[in-house]
Amino acid sequence: MNEHTTTSTGTDAGAKHAPHATRDKDATRQRLLDAAEQVFAEKGYHGTVVDDIIRVSDSSKGGFYFHFPNKQAIFLALVDKLVPRLAAAVDRAIAAESDPVAQLDAALRTVLETFGRHRQLSKILLIEAVGLGHGFDEKLMRTRGRFAAMIQDYLDRAVAAGAIAPQDTTLVSWAWFGAINELVVRWLALGQPERLEDVLPGLRAMLLQSVGIAVSALPPERRADHDA
Amino acid sequence: MNEHTTTSTGTDAGAKHAPHATRDKDATRQRLLDAAEQVFAEKGYHGTVVDDIIRVSDSSKGGFYFHFPNKQAIFLALVDKLVPRLAAAVDRAIAAESDPVAQLDAALRTVLETFGRHRQLSKILLIEAVGLGHGFDEKLMRTRGRFAAMIQDYLDRAVAAGAIAPQDTTLVSWAWFGAINELVVRWLALGQPERLEDVLPGLRAMLLQSVGIAVSALPPERRADHDA
Amino acid sequence: MNEHTTTSTGTDAGAKHAPHATRDKDATRQRLLDAAEQVFAEKGYHGTVVDDIIRVSDSSKGGFYFHFPNKQAIFLALVDKLVPRLAAAVDRAIAAESDPVAQLDAALRTVLETFGRHRQLSKILLIEAVGLGHGFDEKLMRTRGRFAAMIQDYLDRAVAAGAIAPQDTTLVSWAWFGAINELVVRWLALGQPERLEDVLPGLRAMLLQSVGIAVSALPPERRADHDA
Amino acid sequence: MNEHTTTSTGTDAGAKHAPHATRDKDATRQRLLDAAEQVFAEKGYHGTVVDDIIRVSDSSKGGFYFHFPNKQAIFLALVDKLVPRLAAAVDRAIAAESDPVAQLDAALRTVLETFGRHRQLSKILLIEAVGLGHGFDEKLMRTRGRFAAMIQDYLDRAVAAGAIAPQDTTLVSWAWFGAINELVVRWLALGQPERLEDVLPGLRAMLLQSVGIAVSALPPERRADHDA
DNA sequence: AATGAATGAGGCTTCATTCAT
DNA sequence: GATGAATGAAGCCTCATTCAT
Numbered sequence: 015m016n017e018h019t020t021t022s023t024g025t026d027a028g029a030k031h032a033p034h035a036t037r038d039k040d041a042t043r044q045r046l047l048d049a050a051e052q053v054f055a056e057k058g059y060h061g062t063v064v065d066d067i068i069r070v071s072d073s074s075k076g077g078f079y080f081h082f083p084n085k086q087a088i089f090l091a092l093v094d095k096l097v098p099r100l101a102a103a104v105d106r107a108i109a110a111e112s113d114p115v116a117q118l119d120a121a122l123r124t125v126l127e128t129f130g131r132h133r134q135l136s137k138i139l140l141i142e143a144v145g146l147g148h149g150f151d152e153k154l155m156r157t158r159g160r161f162a163a164m165i166q167d168y169l170d171r172a173v174a175a176g177a178i179a180p181q182d183t184t185l186v187s188w189a190w191f192g193a194i195n196e197l198v199v200r201w202l203a204l205g206q207p208e209r210l211e212d213v214l215p216g217l218r219a220m221l222l223q224s225v226g227i228a229v230s231a232l233p234p235e236r237r238a239d240h241d242a
Numbered sequence: 243m244n245e246h247t248t249t250s251t252g253t254d255a256g257a258k259h260a261p262h263a264t265r266d267k268d269a270t271r272q273r274l275l276d277a278a279e280q281v282f283a284e285k286g287y288h289g290t291v292v293d294d295i296i297r298v299s300d301s302s303k304g305g306f307y308f309h310f311p312n313k314q315a316i317f318l319a320l321v322d323k324l325v326p327r328l329a330a331a332v333d334r335a336i337a338a339e340s341d342p343v344a345q346l347d348a349a350l351r352t353v354l355e356t357f358g359r360h361r362q363l364s365k366i367l368l369i370e371a372v373g374l375g376h377g378f379d380e381k382l383m384r385t386r387g388r389f390a391a392m393i394q395d396y397l398d399r400a401v402a403a404g405a406i407a408p409q410d411t412t413l414v415s416w417a418w419f420g421a422i423n424e425l426v427v428r429w430l431a432l433g434q435p436e437r438l439e440d441v442l443p444g445l446r447a448m449l450l451q452s453v454g455i456a457v458s459a460l461p462p463e464r465r466a467d468h469d470a
Numbered sequence: 471m472n473e474h475t476t477t478s479t480g481t482d483a484g485a486k487h488a489p490h491a492t493r494d495k496d497a498t499r500q501r502l503l504d505a506a507e508q509v510f511a512e513k514g515y516h517g518t519v520v521d522d523i524i525r526v527s528d529s530s531k532g533g534f535y536f537h538f539p540n541k542q543a544i545f546l547a548l549v550d551k552l553v554p555r556l557a558a559a560v561d562r563a564i565a566a567e568s569d570p571v572a573q574l575d576a577a578l579r580t581v582l583e584t585f586g587r588h589r590q591l592s593k594i595l596l597i598e599a600v601g602l603g604h605g606f607d608e609k610l611m612r613t614r615g616r617f618a619a620m621i622q623d624y625l626d627r628a629v630a631a632g633a634i635a636p637q638d639t640t641l642v643s644w645a646w647f648g649a650i651n652e653l654v655v656r657w658l659a660l661g662q663p664e665r666l667e668d669v670l671p672g673l674r675a676m677l678l679q680s681v682g683i684a685v686s687a688l689p690p691e692r693r694a695d696h697d698a
Numbered sequence: 699m700n701e702h703t704t705t706s707t708g709t710d711a712g713a714k715h716a717p718h719a720t721r722d723k724d725a726t727r728q729r730l731l732d733a734a735e736q737v738f739a740e741k742g743y744h745g746t747v748v749d750d751i752i753r754v755s756d757s758s759k760g761g762f763y764f765h766f767p768n769k770q771a772i773f774l775a776l777v778d779k780l781v782p783r784l785a786a787a788v789d790r791a792i793a794a795e796s797d798p799v800a801q802l803d804a805a806l807r808t809v810l811e812t813f814g815r816h817r818q819l820s821k822i823l824l825i826e827a828v829g830l831g832h833g834f835d836e837k838l839m840r841t842r843g844r845f846a847a848m849i850q851d852y853l854d855r856a857v858a859a860g861a862i863a864p865q866d867t868t869l870v871s872w873a874w875f876g877a878i879n880e881l882v883v884r885w886l887a888l889g890q891p892e893r894l895e896d897v898l899p900g901l902r903a904m905l906l907q908s909v910g911i912a913v914s915a916l917p918p919e920r921r922a923d924h925d926a
Numbered sequence: 927a928a929t930g931a932a933t934g935a936g937g938c939t940t941c942a943t944t945c946a947t
Numbered sequence: 948g949a950t951g952a953a954t955g956a957a958g959c960c961t962c963a964t965t966c967a968t
Contacts, residue, residue: 111445128456144372147286185444193417224452514831517796600828641900648880649873672869680908
C-alpha cells in the first residue's frame with residue numbers, strides 16, 4: 015500500500031511540504047509504472063489485465079484510472095519513457111568519440127548494454143509493442159524511425175567526414191536497425207548468446223564492412239574472445 | 243490471392259465423382275483461410291474477431307469450428323502455409339544459380355517479390371505474428387530461426403566455396419534476416435519505398451559487403467536503375 | 471453389455487429377404503442405444519454430447535437422427551426399456567412365491583441383483599434421470615411411482631392376507647422405494663458395500679420390521695455373513 | 699423468501715459506520731444468492747442461465763462474477779449454506795429431548811417442517827443437486843452421507859441406551875435417509891400429500907418399527923386419514 | 927439408411943472502465 | 948487521491964439439429 019521504495023523521488027528529502035502530498039501521488043504512479051513494466055514484459059500487452067498491474071503495484075482500480083486514462087496510456091507512457099532514455103544514452107556515447115569507428119563501437123556498446131541490462135524494457139520495446147494494431151502501429155514505427163534516424167545521422171556524418179563512401183544511408187540505417195534489433199530479439203526469446211554483449215564483435219564487424227569499412231582480417235571467433 | 247483452387251483435387255478437371263464430397267469441405271476450409279488471411283492482415287490478431295472471419299468467408303460459426311479448433315489454430319494454419327511456400331521458393335531460386343553472388347541476388351529477389359506481391363501474408367508473418375504471447379512466441383521464433391538457418395546455410399556454402407572469409411555465420415544470418423525483415427516492415431507500415439523491390443540494389447550491396455564481398459563502386463542510386 | 475450383436479432380432483435367421491435390409495437398420499439402432507447407455511452412465515445426461523454417442527456407436531449424425539428425433543428421445547427410450555424389464559422381473563419373482571415374506575425376499579433379491587449386474591442402467595435410472603427438468607421430471611416421477619405402486623400392490627395383498635396389519639401402504643411403499651433406492655445409489659456412488667447384494671439381509675430385516683413383521687432376533691452382523 | 703438480512707452484520711442495528719462499505723457488498727452477494735435459490739429451484743441447474751440470476755437479482759454480469767467465480771460456485775454456495783442450517787436445526791431438536799422416541803419425533807418434525815417451509819431449498823438439495831456430474835456428485839454424496847451420519851449417530855446412541863437392539867446402523871441410517879428423502883421428493887414433485895407434515899405419523903411409525911420399537915396400535919394422530 | 931459438413935442460437939466468461947464513497 | 952464494487956459490451960466456443968448428397 016505504501017511507497018515500496020520509491021525509486022525516483024524517494025531521496026530528495028527537501029520536498030516535505032509539497033501541496034497535497036505530491037510525494038505519495040508520484041509514488042503511486044511510479045509503482046504503477048514499475049508494475050506495468052514487469053507485467054507487460056511477462057505477459058505481453060494483451061495478456062496483461064489491468065488487475066495484474068493493480069495487484070503487482072499494490073494499488074487499486076481507482077488509483078490506476080486516476081493516474082492513467084486507460085490501459086493503452088500506461089503502456090505508451092512506458093515506451094515514451096524508454097525511448098528517449100536510450101536515445102540520449104546513445105547520443106552521449108557518440109558525442110564522446112570523434113572517430114566514426116569509435117563512435118559506432120560506443121553506440122553499439124551502449125545499446126547492447128542497455129538492452130542487456132533491461133530485459134523487461136527490451137521485451138516491451140522490441141517485441142510487445144509490435145503488432146498491436148490501432149494507434150499503436152504508427153507509434154511504434156515512429157519509434158523505430160527515430161532510431162533509424164539516429165543511425166542515419168551518424169552515417170551521414172561519416173559520409174561527410176569521408177570515412178565511408180556516399181550511399182543510400184536511409185536504407186542502410188533501417189537495415190542496421192533491423193539487424194541489431196533481431197539479435198536482441200533472438201537473445202530475448204532464445205537466450206542466445208548467453209550474454210547479449212557477446213554479439214558485439216561480430217555485429218560490429220558486419221556493420222562496418224556493410225558500409226565499406228574494411229575490418230581487420232582476424233577471424234571473428236578469435237576476436238570475440240579478447241575484443242571488448 | 244484467393245485462389246480457391248482446391249489443392250488436393252485441383253487436377254481432375256472433370257471431378258464427376260468426387261469421393262465423399264471432399265470438394266465442398268476443402269472449399270469451405272479454403273474460404274475460411276482466405277478470409278482469415280484478409281482479416282488478420284487488416285485488423286491484426288487481437289483485432290480480429292472470429293465473427294469477422296465467418297462473415298468474410300460467408301460461412302458459419304459452426305463451420306468455422308468444424309474446420310479449426312479455435313481462433314489461434316487458423317492463424318497458425320495460415321503461418322504454417324506461408325512459411326514453407328516462401329522457403330521453397332527461395333530454395334528453388336538459390337538452387338537455380340551456382341555463383342554465390344548470383345544466388346543471393348536470386349534469393350533476395352524472390353523474397354522481396356513474394357512479400358511485395360502478398361502484402362497480407364507479409365503483414366501476418368512479419369508483424370501480426372509478433373508479440374502474441376503464449377505458444378505463439380516459440381512458434382514465431384522457430385519460423386524466424388528457419389529463415390535464419392536458410393541464410394546461414396547459404397553463407398556456409400559460400401564460405402566453403404571460398405567466396406567469403408570464414409566468420410560467425412550464425413550471427414550474420416540473423417542479422418541479415420533482421421535487416422531484410424526491417425525493410426519489408428518499413429514498406430508495409432510506412433509505404434517506403436513505394437515498390438518494395440526498390441530496396442534490392444541497396445540491400446544487396448550492403449549485405450554482400452557485410453560479409454566481405456567488394457561491390458562495384460557505382461553509387462547505388464545509379465545501379466538501382468539498370469540493375470535487377 | 472454392448473452386445474453389438476443385435477440382441478432382439480439376431481436369431482431369427484428366416485428373415486433373409488427383409489425389405490431394405492431391416493437387419494442393419496435395427497442393428498444401427500441397437501448400437502446407438504448401447505452407446506448411449508454407456509455414455510449416459512459415464513457422463514450423465516448433460517455431460518453427454520450427441521457426438522459421443524455417435525463415436526462410441528461408430529455410426530453417424532445422420533444415422534442418429536434417423537433413428538431418434540433428438541437427444542432426449544434416446545435417453546427416454548433407454549429408460550423406457552429398462553423399467554418394464556425390471557418390473558417384469560420383479561413381478562415374476564413375486565408370482566413364484568406365495569408367502570409374503572418369501573415374496574419380499576424374492577423381489578428384493580431380484581432388484582438388487584438386477585441393479586448389481588447393470589451398473590450403467592442403474593446409474594441412468596436412479597441418478598442421471600433425476601433433476602433433468604422439462605418433461606423429464608414427470609417422466610421420472612411416473613417411473614418411480616410405478617415402482618412404488620408395485621410395492622404397494624404387494625403390501626396391500628399382504629394386508630389382505632392378514633400377514634401385516636392395515637396401514638398407510640401408499641406412504642410405506644414410497645418409503646420402501648426410497649430406502650432401497652438410496653442403498654443402490656450409495657453403492658453406485660461410493661462403492662459401499664462392495665457387493666450390492668450384501669445389503670440384502672439388513673435391508674430385508676428392516677423392511678419387514680417396518681411393517682410389523684417380527685424378524686428373528688439374530689444380530690444383523692451375524693446374519694450378514696452367512697445369510698444370502 | 700428473500701430475507702436480505704445480511705448474516706454477518708445483521709446484529710448491530712445502528713450500523714452507522716459500516717467499515718469499508720461492506721454493507722453493499724454483502725447485500726449484493728445475498729441478492730444474488732436469493733435469486734439463484736429461486737431460479738435454480740424453478741428451472742433446475744442446467745435450465746438456469748446466469749443471466750436469469752442476474753435479472754432476478756437485479757445486478758449485473760460483472761457483479762455476479764465479482765462475487766462468484768462461476769455458475770457452479772454459486773450453486774454450491776447455496777448448498778453449503780443449506781446443509782449446515784438444516785443439520786444444526788436437527789441437532790438442536792434432538793438435543794432438546796432425552797427419550798429416543800421423542801428425539802426421533804423432534805428430528806423428524808424439524809426436517810419435515812424445514813423442507814415443508816422451504817420448497818425451493820428442498821428442490822435444490824434433494825432434486826437439482828442430483829445427477830450433475832463432475833465434482834458435483836461427490837459433493838452431493840458427501841452431503842447425503844452427512845445426513846446419514848447424523849441418523850446413524852442417533853441410532854447408535856439409541857443402541858447404547860438399550861432402546862433398540864444392536865444392528866447394522868450404517869445400513870439403516872442410509873435407508874432411513876432414503877425413505878425420508880423419497881417422501882419429500884414425492885411431495886415436491888407430485889404435491890402429495892398436500893401438507894408435507896402429514897407424512898409424519900406414518901413415517902414415524904414405520905421408522906420406529908423398522909428398528910424394532912413396537913409402536914402402540916394407537917393410530918398416531920388418528921392415523922392419517924385412517925389408512926388408504 | 928447413412929454420411930458428415932454446415933448452421934446458428936445461445937451459453938459462459940472476461941475485462942476495460944465507471945462511480946459512489 | 949484512493950478504494951473496490953459494479954457495469955455491460957463483447958468475445959470465444961458448444962452443441963443440438965438440419966440437410967444435401
